[in-house]
Amino acid sequence: xxxxxxxxxxxxxxxxxxxxxxxxxxxxxxxxxxxxxxxxxxxxxxxxxxxxxxxxxxxxxxxxxxxxxxxxxxxxxxxxxxxxxxxxxxxxxxxxxxxxxxxxxxxxxxxxxxxxxxxxxxxxxxxxxxxxxxxxxxxxxxxxxxxxxxxxxxxxxxxxxxxxxxxxxxxxxxxxxxxxxxxxxxxxxxxxxxxxxxxxxxxxxxxxxxxxxxxxxxxxxxxxxxxxxxxxxxxxxxxxxxxxxxxxxxxxxxxxxxxxxxxxxxxxxxxxxxxxxxxxxxxxxxxxxxxxxxxxxxxxxxxxxxxxxxxxxxxxxxxxxxxxxxxxxxxxxxxxxxxxxxxxxxxxxxxxxxxxxxxxxxxxxxxxxxxxxxxxxxxxxxxxxxxxxxxxxxxxxxxxxxxxxxxxxxxxxxxxxxxxxxxxxxxxxxxxxxxxxxxxxxxxxxxxxxxxxxxxxxxxxxxxxxxx
Amino acid sequence: xxxxxxxxxxxxxxxxxxxxxxxxxxxxxxxxxxxxxxxxxxxxxxxxxxxxxxxxxxxxxxxxxxxxxxxxxxxxxxxxxxxxxxxxxxxxxxxxxxxxxxxxxxxxxxxxxxxxxxxxxxxxxxxxxxxxxxxxxxxxxxxxxxxxxxxxxxxxxxxxxxxxxxxxxxxxxxxxxxxxxxxxxxxxxxxxxxxxxxxxxxxxxxxxxxxxxxxxxxxxxxxxxxxxxxxxxxxxxx
Numbered sequence: 232x233x234x235x236x237x238x239x240x241x242x243x244x245x246x247x248x249x250x251x252x253x254x255x256x257x258x259x260x261x262x263x264x265x266x267x268x269x270x271x272x273x274x275x276x277x278x279x280x281x282x283x284x285x286x287x288x289x290x291x292x293x294x295x296x297x298x299x300x301x302x303x304x305x306x307x308x309x310x311x312x313x314x315x316x317x318x319x320x321x322x323x324x325x326x327x328x329x330x331x332x333x334x335x336x337x338x339x340x341x342x343x344x345x346x347x348x349x350x351x352x353x354x355x356x357x358x359x360x361x362x363x364x365x366x367x368x369x370x371x372x373x374x375x376x377x378x379x380x381x382x383x384x385x386x387x388x389x390x391x392x393x394x395x396x397x398x399x400x401x402x403x404x405x406x407x408x409x410x411x412x413x414x415x416x417x418x419x420x421x422x423x424x425x426x427x428x429x430x431x432x433x434x435x436x437x438x439x440x441x442x443x444x445x446x447x448x449x450x451x452x453x454x455x456x457x458x459x460x461x462x463x464x465x466x467x468x469x470x471x472x473x474x475x476x477x478x479x480x481x482x483x484x485x486x487x488x489x490x491x492x493x494x495x496x497x498x499x500x501x502x503x504x505x506x507x508x509x510x511x512x513x514x515x516x517x518x519x520x521x522x523x524x525x526x527x528x529x530x531x532x533x534x535x536x537x538x539x540x541x542x543x544x545x546x547x548x549x550x551x552x553x554x555x556x557x558x559x560x561x562x563x564x565x566x567x568x569x570x571x572x573x574x575x576x577x578x579x580x581x582x583x584x585x586x587x588x589x590x591x592x593x594x595x596x597x598x599x600x601x602x603x604x605x606x607x608x609x610x611x612x613x614x615x616x617x618x619x620x621x622x623x624x625x626x627x628x629x630x631x632x633x634x635x636x637x638x639x640x641x642x643x644x645x646x647x648x649x650x651x652x653x654x655x656x657x658x659x660x661x662x663x664x665x666x667x668x669x670x671x672x673x674x675x676x677x678x679x680x681x682x683x684x685x686x687x688x689x690x691x692x693x694x695x696x697x698x699x
Numbered sequence: 700x701x702x703x704x705x706x707x708x709x710x711x712x713x714x715x716x717x718x719x720x721x722x723x724x725x726x727x728x729x730x731x732x733x734x735x736x737x738x739x740x741x742x743x744x745x746x747x748x749x750x751x752x753x754x755x756x757x758x759x760x761x762x763x764x765x766x767x768x769x770x771x772x773x774x775x776x777x778x779x780x781x782x783x784x785x786x787x788x789x790x791x792x793x794x795x796x797x798x799x800x801x802x803x804x805x806x807x808x809x810x811x812x813x814x815x816x817x818x819x820x821x822x823x824x825x826x827x828x829x830x831x832x833x834x835x836x837x838x839x840x841x842x843x844x845x846x847x848x849x850x851x852x853x854x855x856x857x858x859x860x861x862x863x864x865x866x867x868x869x870x871x872x873x874x875x876x877x878x879x880x881x882x883x884x885x886x887x888x889x890x891x892x893x894x895x896x897x898x899x900x901x902x903x904x905x906x907x908x909x910x911x912x913x914x915x916x917x918x919x920x921x922x923x924x925x926x927x928x929x930x931x932x933x934x935x936x937x
Contacts, residue, residue, distance in 0.1 A: 533806050555795060556909030556923070561818040565803065568811045586822065588899075588909035594791065594804050628896040678916055699896055699914065 240422050241285040244429065248278040251433040258440055262447070266374075269313035270436055276306035277429070297341055300354050304338050307361040313436070314375070314384070315368035327368040334360030351402035359395045362388050369439075380438025387431040394424050482539055527571035534569075534605060538669050541598050554590040554677070559630060562593050563621050566600035574608045581620040589630045589699060591677060596697075599673035600632060602666035603693055607636035610691075629679070629698035638691050670695060703820055704813075705751035705778065710734045711741055711767065712756035712782075721754070724809040738762035738770070747774050752816060755799070757783035757790060765797050772798030778819040782807055822907065832925040833911050837861050841931050844906035849931065851905075855880055856898045863912065863922050870921040895920060 252274045255267050280302030283294070311331050312318070318328050338357035340346055346353070366388045375381045398421065504521045560582060567578045600619070607617040615637040624631045667681075670693075674681040679697040686692055708730050712718050718734035725732040730752075735741040739761050753771055757764035768779055779799040783790060791802050800819045803811070834843040840857045842850045852860065862879030863871055871879075873888040882891050895912070902910035911924035 555792060556913075558818070558822065558909075561801070561815065564814055564818070565811055568808065568814060584904075586903065586907060588903045590913060592791070593802065597804075623896075623900060625893075625896065628892050699899065 237419060237422060238285065240419075240426055241281050244281050244426050245278045247426075247430055247433065248274040251437065254437060255440070258444070262440070262444055264440075265317070266313045267440060269309045273306045273309035273313060274433075276302045276309060280306060296350065300341075301338070304334075304354065304357055304361070307358060307365075308335065310432070310436075311361050311365040311368060314365055314372060314439070316372050316374075325371075327364045327371065330360050330364035330367065334358075334364065348404040349402075350405045352399065355395045355399045355402055359392055359399075362392045362395070366392075374443055375439050378439050378442035380435045380440075380442060383431060383435030383438060387428050387435060390424075391428045391432075394421070394428070523571070523573050527573065530569070530571045534601060534666075537598055538602065538665050541595065541669060554592060556588045556590050557593045557596075559587050559589045559591065559596065559632075560584070560621060562591075562597050563600055563619060563632070566597050566604060567619065569597070569601045570604050570608065577608065577614065578604055578617045578619060581618055582622060584621075584623065587621060587623060587630055589697060591697060592673075595673045595676065599670045599695055600634075602670050603632070603634040603695065605666055606693065607634050610638060611636035623699075624696065627696060627698070629696055632695040632697075633692050634694075635686070635690055635692040637689050638685075704728065704817055705730055705820060707731045707750050708733075708752040708754060708816075709741065709746075709750040710754045711736075711738060711759065711764075712754070713737060713759055714756070721809060721812065724812075728813060736760075738764075738767040741767070742770070747771060750775075750777055752778045752780070752820075754780050754782060754812070754816075757781060757785050757794065765793050768794055768797040768799050778816065780812070780815055780819060782812070832927045834931060835860060835864055835926050835928050836931040837928060839931055842902060842906075843931050844902075844908050846906065846908065848906040848908070850902045852898070852901075855882070855894060856901070859895065859898060860912075860926075863920060864926050864928065866921070868922050870915040870918050872919040874919075876919055 252271045255271050255274075259267050259271075280299045283302065284299040308331065311327070315327050315331070316322070316325075318325075318331075322328060323332070334357040337353055337360060340353045341350055366385055369375055369381055369384050369388070504518065504525060508518060560580070563580050563582075567575055567580060570578060604617065604619065611617060617634065617636045620631070620633040620635070622631055622633075623629075671681045673679075674695055674697070677697045679695060682694045682696065684692050684694070706729070708725055710718050710721055710725075710732055712721075712734070713736050715736065718736065722732040722734050733746075733750075735744070737760050741747065742762075747770075755764050755768060755771075759767065762770075764781065764783065768781070771777070771779060779801075781794045781799045781802045782805060783794075783802070784805045794802050800822070801815055803815055833845060835841075836843070837857055837860075840852045840854065842852060842860065844850070858880040859876060862876055865879075873891055876895075877883075877888065877891045880891075880894070882894060885891075899910040899912055902908075902912075911922055911926055913921055913923035915921055
């Protein structure tokens with residue numbers, strides 16, 4: 232009965248070994264790894280070993296003891312290699328490598344005839360060393376870290392080692408009962424334990440491989456997500472760069488448009504000057520007017536250039552400007568004298584203070600006030616008064632710059648309506664209202680406001696308010 | 700140096716035409732102007748102490764304008780006007796920190812140079828301080844400007860300034876300042892902001908200098924200049 236049962240156990244061993252090998256071959260389709268190949272080789276060797284054991288003759292010789300045990304032992308060696316990190320010359324001193332090499336050395340002692348009585352001892356000790364090597368490898372190999380299969384493998388390797396120790400106590404001297412397959416119940420029980428341990432080791436290894444595959448897939452997914460994110464950022468950067476280039480092109484277009492016409496005018500004015508200064512033509516009044524006109528045009532060019540450059544600077548500035556306390560009446564006076572000479576006389580600065588200090592960027596404030604004055608001059612009747620009132624505002628806790636001018640009869644308030652909003656996307660594409668756009672940007676970066684109101688039918692006031 | 704228009708000025712700019720035209724203009728206004736085309740030329744002349752006013756370009760060959768301003772300020776209390784094509788906020792802040800009185804970006808007309816010089820002379824004329832610190836007399840409820848002008852403070856203003864002083868230049872939130880000064884802040888700290896606005900205006904009017912208090916937007920206030928404590932005698936530095 233025992234022979235019959237042992238025969239079935241061997242068949243079951245071979246069957247489970249083949250079944251798990253087939254599963255591993257399926258894994259190999261997606262994960263061609265050294266670990267799986269070694270484990271399949273181990274299964275093949277183990278199965279062959281058991282088959283040879285089963286068909287052994289009565290006599291104990293090389294084919295009935297050494298060969299099957301060698302097949303089983305090297306099957307174990309390949310299992311250890313399957314869970315171990317690659318062994319190289321440099322890593323040969325690792326504990327798992329040392330145990331594995333020691334096991335081979337011990338197994339080789341089978342070849343020494345003088346130690347014939349210790350044959351089973353050598354087989355068991357070498358098997359134990361292989362199991363210990365595999366256990367260390369399972370613990371130390373980072374590939375298996377955190378895998379549930381790690382615990383399974385360790386648990387059943389521990390059971391196998393315990394079984395080997397138990398068997399070791401009866402391994403000397405060597406006799407017919409010292410083989411796994413035989414008539415005794417002890418041999419039968421040993422075979423069952425070996426089969427059960429092998430079964431769960433197979434499951435443990437499958438878990439290791441499955442967990443590694445899962446981690447690999449997760450890592451691949453994360454890498455893909457990162458690659459997608461990088462790709463998205465690159466697209467965004469490219470779009471931002473294109474937008475910036477487009478903005479710069481628009482600014483350049485505006486600049487070109489705004490400057491070309493005044494340059495033509497300046498050429499015309501200078502032509503008049505040259506004509507007038509010919510000795511036979513000199514007329515002082517005409518010369519003065521022509522020269523003034525030339526300077527006025529140059530002032531307009533300067534303003535257009537400043538608006539474009541400073542406007543672009545403000546729009547692209549990522550952070551608020553570094554503000555410093557400045558005396559703003561001096562800045563107001565500067566902006567007044569920035570205006571064409573024949574127009575500056577129309578501008579009166581009205582204040583009750585000797586000095587007003589405010590944290591501003593003086594370059595921006597000067598340009599903003601210059602634009603307010605430029606608009607006031609442009610949209611008011613010639614020779615009418617333009618008033619710039621600069622006063623601390625105790626209600627709103629800041630300083631108010633109000634530019635009031637008489638409106639020309641035909642003036643529509645819409646012509647001086649303020650930009651609805653500010654910011655880079657609001658850059659006036661056609662150059663119209665560029666001055667007011669710059670003023671609104673200056674108000675924005677100073678946390679201030681730009682307001683327009685028509686006090687009566689004839690006067691309009693544009694106010695830049697900056698909080699203190 | 701006396702208030703009014705300076706009688707002598709030094710122009711340091713590597714633009715030869717600009718220096719010549721501006722020199723002629725200033726001389727027509729009664730100011731003896733002399734031009735140098737680099738900082739090294741000026742240093743070699745040994746005449747720094749002779750001028751009442753300096754007009755400096757920032758982009759000079761060799762020693763740059765900011766370093767030159769520091770060198771001039773270490774030697775003299777003369778007015779310093781910077782005229783430069785550089786427009787970045789860094790340029791503006793660095794020249795004022797180095798000791799310049801005003802920064803104007805090019806292009807500029809000569810009458811604007813004149814007005815700026817007058818403005819600087821009027822403001823700092825003969826009161827340029829030897830000591831750059833403000834003096835806060837908490838017991839006497841007074842604040843003395845570096846130039847020696849005195850602003851008399853109310854108990855509330857004294858408490859606010861004392862709270863700012865205790866923070867040693869770090870920003871003080873509106874909540875902290877209201878608590879320290881015993882102000883009922885209201886929902887939007889309007890009372891506190893109004894009191895601070897009045898205090899700064901008072902300091903500026905009485906001392907003719909920017910107040911040593913700066914608004915930190917979205918946070919509160921902080922001191923922007925060194926503030927020493929001590930007792931003032933008769934509204935003056937001891």
